[in-house]
Amino acid sequence: MVARLRQRFGSGISEASTYLGQNYLIVDRSVAYDVLALMRDDEEFDYLVDVTCVHYPERAKQFEVVWIVYSFARNERIRVKTGVAEGEAAPSVVALWGTANWLEREAFDMFGVQFDGHPDMRRILLPDDWKGHPLRKDYGIIQQDNEWVRINLGIESGQ
Amino acid sequence: MKDEHNPGTAHLDLDTPEAQLRLTQQERARRDETFLDANELVLNMGPQHPSTHGVLRVILKLDGEKVLGTECVIGYLHRGVEKIAEHRTYTMFNPYVDRMDYVAAVSNGLGYCEAVEKILNVEAPPRAQYIRVILAELNRLASHMLWLGTHALDIGAITPLFYTFRDREEILKIFEKYCGARLTTHAFRIGGCLYETYDGFEEDVRKFSKFVAPKIDEYETLLTTNRIWVERTKGVGFISAKDAIDLGVTGPVLRASGVKWDLRKAQPYAAYKDFDFEIPIGSNGDTYDRYLVRIAEMRQSLRIIQQAVDGLPEGPIMAKIPKVIKPAVGEIYHSIEAPKGELGYFIVSDGSTQPYRVRVRPPSFVNLQALDKMVRGALVADVVAVIGTIDIVLGEVDR
Numbered sequence: 001m002v003a004r005l006r007q008r009f010g011s012g013i014s015e016a017s018t019y020l021g022q023n024y025l026i027v028d029r030s031v032a033y034d035v036l037a038l039m040r041d042d043e044e045f046d047y048l049v050d051v052t053c054v055h056y057p058e059r060a061k062q063f064e065v066v067w068i069v070y071s072f073a074r075n076e077r078i079r080v081k082t083g084v085a086e087g088e089a090a091p092s093v094v095a096l097w098g099t100a101n102w103l104e105r106e107a108f109d110m111f112g113v114q115f116d117g118h119p120d121m122r123r124i125l126l127p128d129d130w131k132g133h134p135l136r137k138d139y140g141i142i143q144q145d146n147e148w149v150r151i152n153l154g155i156e157s158g159q
Numbered sequence: 160m161k162d163e164h165n166p167g168t169a170h171l172d173l174d175t176p177e178a179q180l181r182l183t184q185q186e187r188a189r190r191d192e193t194f195l196d197a198n199e200l201v202l203n204m205g206p207q208h209p210s211t212h213g214v215l216r217v218i219l220k221l222d223g224e225k226v227l228g229t230e231c232v233i234g235y236l237h238r239g240v241e242k243i244a245e246h247r248t249y250t251m252f253n254p255y256v257d258r259m260d261y262v263a264a265v266s267n268g269l270g271y272c273e274a275v276e277k278i279l280n281v282e283a284p285p286r287a288q289y290i291r292v293i294l295a296e297l298n299r300l301a302s303h304m305l306w307l308g309t310h311a312l313d314i315g316a317i318t319p320l321f322y323t324f325r326d327r328e329e330i331l332k333i334f335e336k337y338c339g340a341r342l343t344t345h346a347f348r349i350g351g352c353l354y355e356t357y358d359g360f361e362e363d364v365r366k367f368s369k370f371v372a373p374k375i376d377e378y379e380t381l382l383t384t385n386r387i388w389v390e391r392t393k394g395v396g397f398i399s400a401k402d403a404i405d406l407g408v409t410g411p412v413l414r415a416s417g418v419k420w421d422l423r424k425a426q427p428y429a430a431y432k433d434f435d436f437e438i439p440i441g442s443n444g445d446t447y448d449r450y451l452v453r454i455a456e457m458r459q460s461l462r463i464i465q466q467a468v469d470g471l472p473e474g475p476i477m478a479k480i481p482k483v484i485k486p487a488v489g490e491i492y493h494s495i496e497a498p499k500g501e502l503g504y505f506i507v508s509d510g511s512t513q514p515y516r517v518r519v520r521p522p523s524f525v526n527l528q529a530l531d532k533m534v535r536g537a538l539v540a541d542v543v544a545v546i547g548t549i550d551i552v553l554g555e556v557d558r
Contacts, residue, residue, distance in 0.1 A: 019489050019490070019491075020277060020278065020280060020489065020491055022491065022492060046404055047404055047407060048407055049407070049492075049494070049501065049503060049520060050492075050503060050505065050518070050520040052505060052518045052520075054507055054515070054516045055516075066505070066518075068492055068503075068505070068520075072404070072418070072420060075425050075426065077492070079492065097405060097407065098402075098405045098406045098407075098528075099405065099406050099407030099408075099525055099528060101528065102524065102525070102528045103407075103525070106524075110241070124233065124234065125233065125234035125237045125557060125558075126234060126237065127234075134239060134242055135241060135242055135516075139242075141239075141242055141243070141245075141246045
């Protein structure tokens, strides 16, 4: 499969390897959607397990978006990863898998990464008017949107 | 859902993702306006509502009794578990996972410990793995019992609640004797188990499985052919196998739609490859089938428990792991079949004593997303039945 993907996307696939028996692909943001669509349609990866994000503030492309896909027919799981810089948007895969809807909303809520083409890009766990994205590395563990807490809860601090 | 006599519902024909993509924000606002003009009702269910099993708020759009669409508002119980993980050592984070799906704490702990073992590249000794299987399956029983009791209560049958809670108590007693806690057990440690089984553990488990097998038949006599139960659940909350896979639904909900997939068989973890058991599946994908699947699963769990107790090997219960847990740089995804579906942990290590990132793939959160698909066109009372049948725990939805 990797050979076929490389043939089709060339340098868009920058790494394909295995760590502790688990396969992963690192792809360019511009081809990520096509790679995932091809995996779903031609390689039977019909179940999107998870969409999530990891924040690396020291990298030029700060956010690494991770898609975990699984194939029932092959009983195989694979991770597809791509780097996204601040202000850039990752492609949304809601059109491929319905489950991506809430998962992408959560990634946006926690990291502030936009998903291009998502039908309803809103926060999901935190209040809609909350400021900040808590799973970023520069967001402290006891940090809160104190203004929101004051206005909505009527107390000085949630701590 | 096209209703020609009622143009007000046109805006809710958003079933396909393509249709959703076409909507711009302006269109959305305009459609919402039309919606308010029509003779339709917006009803808030929850967050303080007994049948939402916690603090779930569902906004229902109704036409009389008919549900046109739903929107879930979640996050009331968000505690930032994934953020906390980044500020604790691997060992310190272990008890936190029990607080996600708090009715199946053993499964949470099992998934987390195995994920960390995997990234450390160690394996728990066989005896520890057998103890893990026994406790995890007991916990699956407890979780399904709690589900059955509350689900039946939602639909109007009170007796099953007393029966299931009476029997669940016996499981909690075993947990308490084993590790001192009933719900948030923290039963396992990275590398194996902390506690050896207590004297009489095997006796207790055997006694329990003898005691509970006829009790499961008893639940069935109350419900399986009960006319009210059948009418309230048959054909309610239907989801096809295709939709279930598209929405990432796992666990009993997926199996009731006819997909024979269970991580215990597909990618065996702990000691599951040693045991003989079936994967019960349904065919109709409705609330009734999900009930039958879970009941059948309880019987299979008992089978596993009996085999595990009979074959419990001797030996150490802890692998040789370093005093300070410092996995090499890298990442791992490991998932287990929790009572509610696929529970996964994605751990990124930067080589320090604290995880760089822990992502929990919660089955309840993903399964809850299917609620909208399952209740469209149904009646308000069915929403209660469907929330129950998905079997969510808000601690895990919100984390």
